[in-house]
Amino acid sequence: MLDTMKSFRAETELTHSKRSLPWSVIAGGAAAAAQATNDDLVALEKIGKKVRFAKNETIFSEGDEAAFSYKVLSGAIRLCKYRADGRRQITDFVLPGDRCAFLHVDEHRFTAEAASDVVAVIYRQRQVEALGEQIPGMRKQLDNFLANRLAGVQDHLIMLGCQTAKERVVSFLLALADRTGTWDGDAVDLPMSRQDIADYLGLTIETVCRVLSGLKRARLVIVPSRCKIVITDIGRLRDLADCPD
Amino acid sequence: MLDTMKSFRAETELTHSKRSLPWSVIAGGAAAAAQATNDDLVALEKIGKKVRFAKNETIFSEGDEAAFSYKVLSGAIRLCKYRADGRRQITDFVLPGDRCAFLHVDEHRFTAEAASDVVAVIYRQRQVEALGEQIPGMRKQLDNFLANRLAGVQDHLIMLGCQTAKERVVSFLLALADRTGTWDGDAVDLPMSRQDIADYLGLTIETVCRVLSGLKRARLVIVPSRCKIVITDIGRLRDLADCPD
DNA sequence: CGACTGATTGATACGTCTCAAGGATAGTGG
DNA sequence: CCACTATCCTTGAGACGTATCAATCAGTCG
Numbered sequence: 001m002l003d004t005m006k007s008f009r010a011e012t013e014l015t016h017s018k019r020s021l022p023w024s025v026i027a028g029g030a031a032a033a034a035q036a037t038n039d040d041l042v043a044l045e046k047i048g049k050k051v052r053f054a055k056n057e058t059i060f061s062e063g064d065e066a067a068f069s070y071k072v073l074s075g076a077i078r079l080c081k082y083r084a085d086g087r088r089q090i091t092d093f094v095l096p097g098d099r100c101a102f103l104h105v106d107e108h109r110f111t112a113e114a115a116s117d118v119v120a121v122i123y124r125q126r127q128v129e130a131l132g133e134q135i136p137g138m139r140k141q142l143d144n145f146l147a148n149r150l151a152g153v154q155d156h157l158i159m160l161g162c163q164t165a166k167e168r169v170v171s172f173l174l175a176l177a178d179r180t181g182t183w184d185g186d187a188v189d190l191p192m193s194r195q196d197i198a199d200y201l202g203l204t205i206e207t208v209c210r211v212l213s214g215l216k217r218a219r220l221v222i223v224p225s226r227c228k229i230v231i232t233d234i235g236r237l238r239d240l241a242d243c244p245d
Numbered sequence: 246m247l248d249t250m251k252s253f254r255a256e257t258e259l260t261h262s263k264r265s266l267p268w269s270v271i272a273g274g275a276a277a278a279a280q281a282t283n284d285d286l287v288a289l290e291k292i293g294k295k296v297r298f299a300k301n302e303t304i305f306s307e308g309d310e311a312a313f314s315y316k317v318l319s320g321a322i323r324l325c326k327y328r329a330d331g332r333r334q335i336t337d338f339v340l341p342g343d344r345c346a347f348l349h350v351d352e353h354r355f356t357a358e359a360a361s362d363v364v365a366v367i368y369r370q371r372q373v374e375a376l377g378e379q380i381p382g383m384r385k386q387l388d389n390f391l392a393n394r395l396a397g398v399q400d401h402l403i404m405l406g407c408q409t410a411k412e413r414v415v416s417f418l419l420a421l422a423d424r425t426g427t428w429d430g431d432a433v434d435l436p437m438s439r440q441d442i443a444d445y446l447g448l449t450i451e452t453v454c455r456v457l458s459g460l461k462r463a464r465l466v467i468v469p470s471r472c473k474i475v476i477t478d479i480g481r482l483r484d485l486a487d488c489p490d
Numbered sequence: 491c492g493a494c495t496g497a498t499t500g501a502t503a504c505g506t507c508t509c510a511a512g513g514a515t516a517g518t519g520g
Numbered sequence: 521c522c523a524c525t526a527t528c529c530t531t532g533a534g535a536c537g538t539a540t541c542a543a544t545c546a547g548t549c550g
Contacts (some may be wrong), residue, residue, distance in 0.1 A: 081246055081403055084487055089406040091399055103392065109399070135338035146391055151354065153398045158326055160405035161334040161447035165506065194529065204507055209530050226515075226529075242329055410538065439497060449539055454498050471497070471547080 044132055044138065048121035053114040055075075060101070062111045068122045069102045069209075070094070075118035076191040079110045080199065090200040091153065093192060095179055102145050104129055115192035160202045167199040169211040170241045173221070177231060187228040257467050288376055288383065293366035298359040306344070307356045313367045320363035324355045326348045326443065335445040336398065338437060340424055349374060350388075360437035361472075391445040405447045413446040414456040415486045418466070422476055432473045 048071070059070070059077060070077065077094040091110060094100045101108065104125060132139045144159055159168055177188045190197075198205040212229075215221045220237050222230040231237060293316065298304055304315070305321060315322065322339040336355060339345045346353065349370065377384045404413055422433050435442075443450040457474075460466045465482050467475040476482060 068421065083403075083407065087407045089403045091402060103395075105392070145348065146395070147348065150348070150391070150395050150398065153395065153402060154326075154354070156399060157336060157402045157405060158328075158334045160402060161444075162328065162332045199406075204528080206508085206531085207506060210506095213530070450497080451499085451540080452538060455538095458498075 047127045048123050051122050053118040055117050057114045060108050060114040064108050066105050066108050071099045071121045072096050073110040074117040075116040077112050079112050088199050115196050165207050166211050187230045190227045292372045293368050296367050300362050302359045304357040305353050309353050311353050314347045316366045318364040320361040322357050323360040324357050333444045360441050410452050411456050420449040432475045435472045465488050
């Protein structure tokens, strides 16, 4: 039914070891499944192939037969749903180290597009499934993906349900920093457009911009370029994420 | 924040399911149990016990150790999350035939409260798990449950992300009618307060009321009592669910 | 009946959206 | 390296939708 499973905070420790290394290193870092042994992951990586997608390229569409699963190595995939009138809701960004479409379903329930240029590993779902049957640890890990995904969506839902524009943007930035393991003073990558962020947060692009400008004026962040942002006071930012003001 | 219940402790009548169970039928119609075979269900029902909860009674709290799973027979359970400032987001209503907390996790990620007086069946998670290992069909069914849950949350998320107040209320009513298998002209039960509906939809109670009044004025629904609603023109209502106007 | 709780309605404030204009940046070809 | 363009981002003014605050109404229970 669903596709993706990136996780909120798990399985992303790996971005420290930036991109020079493909899957071997990344596999070692996958923290999502406590039970996962290296053997499980090695088996998985053996059936993967490296591919690239250009920015805005459609990777799969809602309703397509689900034949492949993905792991992002660099860039970001956006998972979204289009409504009849053109409104779009992005349900998730798949960031480096994250996986998506690992849930076995007949057809994808979402459209996946490259939010930036993307390098990813793709796996045949049939083979992933087979691994799941053979290797008990793998099975458990796939379950974990699903559970993590559920937790992530629920956090997202709470954000949309009861946070203000400022809180949403701030939460988003903090979550990005968390997931990519950056700290106070480090630049966080924003591998997606303002419009993407807006559609993820349930806001308009103008509102996202205004909030960002406000944060700049308050000296909480610096935006050296479109696709980077430096958090200069993560403590005060954290406060903003939970207060309506 | 919301309080609080006259303390009717859950009277735990052990209804060993010797009698033919009406709820197995209900379960068949519910979202969770597409693949269910009767054998699987019988095994599950054997380990369940019937319990009651008074309206507003807390069934479990976020962070509690997850020891039991539940199936609602009548009434509704609300699953919610409280924020530090008291804001509340309801992530789901568990309606007759639905199950909750069937996900194996160490602790509950949400608070569950009785939105109305509730009759439910509870299962020891340990035993459910054991059944999952023994019966292959059960395993599949638990997986299905999780996948359906994920799909449901994502639909909810899309609603919060890009629908107007009117669309949300209308979608909610239609979903209720769908889930409970009622038709044009039938009364749909609303086993939750306006405040609950508001917190589910990410709106205020006043806005929910105003939308309902608008629907009444437009002769789309009739509200014979607080906790019932009759859909008089489901076709026109369906149109409203997808147009911003 | 009165008191209480929950639901409804009204007047107004506020936050976000919409529409419109102007910048900044990246890409292209001369 | 420079225009030239297209795209994306940012800012502003005003409109609109929903929240807030307050009053009233309707049902329920003692």
